[in-house]
Amino acid sequence: MLVVVADTRRVSSGIEKYFANLYNTNILLFAVWAVVLTALWGVILGVLMDFIMSRTGLDLKSRKIIEH
Amino acid sequence: MDASWLYMYMPIAGVNIFWPGLVLIGFSVGVIGGFFGMGGAWMVTPGLNILGFPMAFAIGTDIAHIAGKSMISTMRHSKFGNVDYKLGFVMLVGTMVGIECGAQIIMYLERLGMVGSVVRWVYVGFLMLIAFMVFYDYFKAVQKRKAGQVDGEKGAEGITWYKTFHKIKIPPMVHFKTAGFTCSAWLPITVSFVTGVLAGFLGIGGGLLRMPALVYLIGCPTHIAVGTDLFEVMISGLYGAFTYTLKGRIELIAVFVMLTGAAIGAQIGTVATKYAKGYGIRVAFGCAVLACMVSIILKQFNYSASAAAVILSAIGIICIYIMGIMFKGAANELREKRIREDAAAVV
Known part of the structure; x- marks a missing residue:
């Protein structure tokens, strides 16, 4: 069986x-x-992006479902 | 010029990786996944492999990244009201049991020594079926629309198999408020079980199969199917991340770097659904499925470089298409908002 080990020597x-x-x-x-x-x-990241997107002025809480 | 700062050492996989490439992959898959409601493992794994990850690490790292990315997309879709949590939880039962059953079938085939080619051809068969379904549905819907036929609130529809399934009245009957229909709880459980078996069998997240199943078999509006599927992908992705990590096949640092790109991409992909029509999403999804199918066929005949080229080109084109929808839609919305505000100021 192949055993993988992390090489800690190169991690600072x-x-x-x-x-x-x-x-x-x-x-x-x-x-x-x-x-x-x-x-x-x-x-x-989700919360952070939510905060940034809320500053764009777009309505991000409603949408119309249009199939065609 | 020293470019070593562009490379990051991955201690578990033992390779130096070009980190902007990871951000770019995360971003692209974030855009596409947020728009179609799927994880996008079929796009990420070859991308990671090209950057230098060994295949085993590429799959595990990909699954963990998909879980985090789907979380970001689900949060955004949830605010739009695109996630039917009740439907998601009901389907979760079938998905989890199904994935385990699919994995057992794979282990049985492995013992028979015929797993590789069987899985690939079954995958190709299903992708062909999905692509056919999507385009057949679209052309039939367009024909009906031209003939002036309308199917209820959703307008002209091509495939309406879900209407037949909704006639099955085996208790308990459940009303899914966000998705807007009532059906036997056994319908989503059975559909999610079947898609789960296939996902486990094919070794994929299942979004590629579940999204069309939600639309054509369960009767979800396209936008709700996208949001609810992402919720499913998030849960199954976290479970997959755990099991792959136990097998030691994950590079956590790469997951975080990719997630940073995906966070931005997921916003673009998700918000783009607001400006896209349901059938627009379905047809673009069909094209993505076709690209995936072609790449698997190429891989089956050992044209790995061509397979990767097909996938990367498809990612690029679809990404640009979705970003176009998002930026055009957002610009129109802001323009209309400004006009309304100016008019209100004049009054």
Whole structure:
């Protein structure tokens, strides 16, 4: 079986090193972090973009459904 | 000139990646996914592979990015009232069970040693069917419209299979307020189960199959189908991200970089649905499906470079088309708003 390990020797930042080590030592916790952080980053970006889009002056709360 | 700052080291995959390429892929798929209501794994995976990701990492990274991107698009669609959460939750049951059943079929085929080509040809068959359905529906609707025939509130429609399915009255009957119809709960559960089995079998998110199924089999208006499907993609994407991470096939840094581009793209794609007509979305979707089908056929005959070229060209053209709709629509809306405000100021 092929085992993949993260190369921590080339990682300098503390957070990156923590996650690279976690990938090598506790994949379950790494998977939980991956899901939580992906969802969190999605929400943060969504809220941020929402704020920016609200400044454009477009009506972003209603639309007409026209099929043709 | 030193261009090393344009490259980012990915510690898990062990490769240096051109990060603006990741942002660009995220942006393009954000635009297309937000407009069609799908994850777009078929577009991202070859793109990541071209940037230098090994295939196994490309798939896992792609699924996690799709989950986050769908979250951003769902938030925007939700504000437009395009997400029927009740329908989404009902369908989630069928989708999850279906994906597991599909994965079991794959494992059985793997034991028989015939998984690769079977999966690809089944995929091509379904894409052909979807493309045929979309274009047949469009031409039939246009003919009916010219003949002055109208099917209720939605105007002239080509395929109306959902009307037959709505006649099935097996309890419990459920009213889906946002989508605007009442049907047996078994209809969305069965449809989502079948599309889930196919998604699990084909190893895809399922948006490509679920969006047309929502329109033609369940009877959702196109805009609601797009929003509700994105909600489904978000949940199944998070589940997929978890299982792929457990297998060690994910590059978290790439996910975050791609999501940054996708956040901008998703706004453009989602807001563009406001200015697009339902049948416009359906026909563009049909073209995307055709591009996907051609690329898989090319791959099957070992023309991988041509397959990637077809996909990347399709992404570029569709992206420009959607951005055109969005910017033209937004400019018109702002112009009309200004005229209204000027008129009010004069009075």
